[in-house]
Amino acid sequence: MNIKLSAIKSGPPDAIATATLMVETRGQSFIEITGEVLRFIGEARANTGALLIFMRHTSASLVIQENADPDVRADLATALGRLAPADAGWGHDIEGPDDMPAHVKTMLTGVSLQVPVIDGALALGTWQGIYVAEHRSRPHRREVVLQFIGDKR
Amino acid sequence: MNIKLSAIKSGPPDAIATATLMVETRGQSFIEITGEVLRFIGEARANTGALLIFMRHTSASLVIQENADPDVRADLATALGRLAPADAGWGHDIEGPDDMPAHVKTMLTGVSLQVPVIDGALALGTWQGIYVAEHRSRPHRREVVLQFIGDKR
């Protein structure tokens, strides 16, 4: 194992910028929002700081995953379906057989994410995309809060 | 799919406020702390920024989930019990059969969360509550750090 720390860049924060992203979903799927997040970073004139992404729901979540082969997202959905199957004898079933699995999947993948912003760019890796993971079967309107704290260009 | 970005509100940060929440738990359960988090936001005079919630333990975690039907929390506990059963032949068993499953459940659900604060209010969705998830069988005293960075009222 070898660990190396780079030089540290530093400056004072002078901006908090907040916006809401509305995402219309159409059943279980991963919807990429990287482009909209980049647009927010640009319009907010974000330079260096932390971007918070927050999902305001309990049956849809946020996932950063591979943006190249779409088979990866299909397999991720399969994996979640195995961890939280519809026919697992849930007590909470009044909102349909897809509801409780959606809550479990949301708990396992999470509703808050942070991505560093450096010199006006999201510090994502080459193969990382930001996705809204819709876990319900029917279309939903999902609200995602974007908030940048840092310094401005 | 349809994605829409709202107007961006912006201002400089001028406050970091930090406090510790002590939560006495009584065996495996989800303990809602939304009220105490709101009290912190109020006492810190938080206006707009990011609230960090951090669990200082490795066998209890933080979960944002449905605050309406208590059956949802019961099913979430059932789901975690299936993903990390007590009788799965764990190597680490000196602290009791509930300890290693508690570590796995904590790893899967996480110890750090962030929630945006907008205009003095937590930007939670209507059905979202913030919970301490106790994964051990016996009562524990759990420390949760709350930290707001943003601007003050």
Next chain:
Amino acid sequence: MNIKLSAIKSGPPDAIATATLMVETRGQSFIEITGEVLRFIGEARANTGALLIFMRHTSASLVIQENADPDVRADLATALGRLAPADAGWGHDIEGPDDMPAHVKTMLTGVSLQVPVIDGALALGTWQGIYVAEHRSRPHRREVVLQFIGDKR
């Protein structure tokens, strides 16, 4: 249940410090980076604020877990192997049988973490260590972004 909130400490943020940690991994394992994170906190002269840790990959993740008994990490790896086995009939298999399980494990454990910093110290619990979780079988070079926002000593 008993919940108690401590007194609130407060001050303005005046620093953003950013660095990159390079971690050379050697197959599936948990690599502790707590020492390097502490070095960053020291060199950045961080006093009170939030530390963001971000993994720039989709088949390695970040986990805060027990730093005492190494059997815990072995069991955590076993648990992840059961939740995402190599022989589960994945569609995405062109990068080897360990690749898709690595994506699933990364999704379940996450790529962004935040830890509060208080009076120049990481507010980790006694038994908490910060780990890079390598989920691929072969050695990889992993980039982790460290970013502190808060006030400086």
